[in-house]
Amino acid sequence: MVPLTLFLSLFCLLFGSHVLAGSSIWQPALVSRSNSSMLDKRYYYVTRDQSLTSQRPWPNRVIRYCFAKETTAAQKSTLKKFLKDARKIWISKGLDSNFRIEEVNDNVCTSEATEVLTVHYREGVLATTVGFPSSTIGGVGPQMFLSDSTEIGMLDVVGNFAHELGHAWGLYHEHQNPKFWAGVAGADGGEVFGPNNPGGWNCDNLKDYYTAANGGLRLQTGGGGFRDITIQQLCSNWQIAKNNGFSASEYLPMPGVGTPHSNGHGENDVDWQSIMIYPSGAGGNSNGQPTPENDNRDAILMKPDGSRIPINLAPSSLDIAALNTMYANVEGTKLDLLNSLTNFKKVYKTSQSGPSGGSGCL
Template identity: 30%
Template sequence: MSKMKSFILFILALLLVCHFPVEAGNHLWEPSHQSSLTHARWAHFDNHRRTSTSPWPNKLIPICYGNLEAERELGPYIKAAMDLWYAAGLPAEYKIQRAHHLKCVLERPDVLWVYIDPGAFFSSVGKEKPKENPRRGGPVAALHISHNQLGDPAANIAHELGHAWGLLHENHNPVFWAPNNFDKVFKFRCDHLADFDDKIMGLQQWEIWGHDGICRSSEAAMKAQFSAYQYLPIHDAVSKHGWYVTEDDVDWNSIMMLPSWVGGNHRGSPLFHLDGGLIGANLVPSAQDVEGIRHLYEYRLSYEAELLLNDPRAFEYSLFRQYAPGCGH
């Protein structure tokens, strides 16, 4: 436990009350050659706030498939995806198991509903509470094997399972952004997002680029259902890391990292290294991805005090979910 206390970063993600399908985020960790005790960083939802999500009890995600086709098609990939997590170091006690059909019917809020949706690719972050989206009634994962975010079906689903366990995207960490959400360790090109042209139609410049514009504020982007919310920082997050981070503090190896080649339009990619270099896709979880999940499920009592920092808006938020960039919705 004391070792875990040396982890530097805590991000509290906040859940936006959304009434549209969203997806749970990616998230990154540092390469295993570095000490995970001194360089660990990750983003997961804040379990100590009155949020609308929570960790899964007993490190178990019970899943129900929407239909037989979903089970037949997605089942093997979900297993392969969990094997990627185990290979990266996630203990075997973390399990995803098919729930009894009665549980699926009678205990909907306590299961992850997995279904095929060729037009979307997203998952709830953690055990989303039903009040956040009464129509869904509980946590969901909309998956399909043709999604090409990472270029590999098992890797794509491993990324989504990272969300299902509770992880967010590395780039949601506000310490990686300069004031007013300008570039710091990433180079973000909002006008390169696939849905930029559609979303700015009819908007004034300040509604796009202003402090609360859809290219600057994750809340505004979320409200507009604009994919920028997958990139912009979640400022209702707390970091012990401080603001003195550099590119070296980013876990570029995380499976929760968004590679440059997804989510862009004819102008180019939306996210780069600060020097303009492309961010590659990671096909397996990193050591710090695993640490992030373990922190949420095993060490959450160790950081309660840190979570009580500056977060005036936190209680207004419920669940953060996100669309996967580059998906065909």
């Protein structure tokens, strides 16, 4: 991990293993709102109270980015094309055209490193800092790791990049909302996901499950020693899974990051069309060559009716509403804080090594 709390959203959940940068994860408190509407179930709302979070939207709705120094000319060309295509998908679905991504030169990338998104090409890895952190550790700013592999995440390059842009602008994973979970640590009485809920929780279908179960992952204690941890703990506790590089951390509910505005706990409260929800096979063992039309990866989560969560290659109307609402009052550099951000979002994992200090995608 790089010395910044990078909480990677293992979107390479065909992945390799999530990449972390930093020693801790920022978990800003969120505020709830009464009179919730259909839109509320999809995203966390904005608070103007700067004491609640260090995260904020991007100034002027513009993500300024540059490429990491090790990126080759060919990789830059590939990444730039797919990033532009990914933004076009968001705009075509109704996102305000003022949401832009703009490349800056190397001088700006160096002099304003904490205020520019650094984009890395990393085979089999997808991970992005969520939102725009207003403070950094060690001078490291927001990061994005991208791959043009079609064997991870949504099994589609542009779809994967569009998911990552959602993180960069400030969206969490839909399926990690504690309101939808029960029977695991951090759950909030949900009726959708979990060991005894109809949507299930097939932790043993994760690609790295048997490695975790048989490989003696160790949890470092506060005293500096180590103790054995069980696969049951790894499959039921987001913090333990995250600390040990186990891909269950890309699914389990994240405690302490905030309260959804909707109090809904049921199937109809989930946005199944969201580009920010993992398809059932993300991170699961493959049975042949998976494609968007035939995702034969083992299912991790399901819909309550027993059908698979689809591969969504474009944002839903609620995804669009989330960003339009969160950025509604952003004027120039006068920013409203986002309640819905942690420092580094995860991507799906495959089963390869990720950037230093972390593990690849799911």
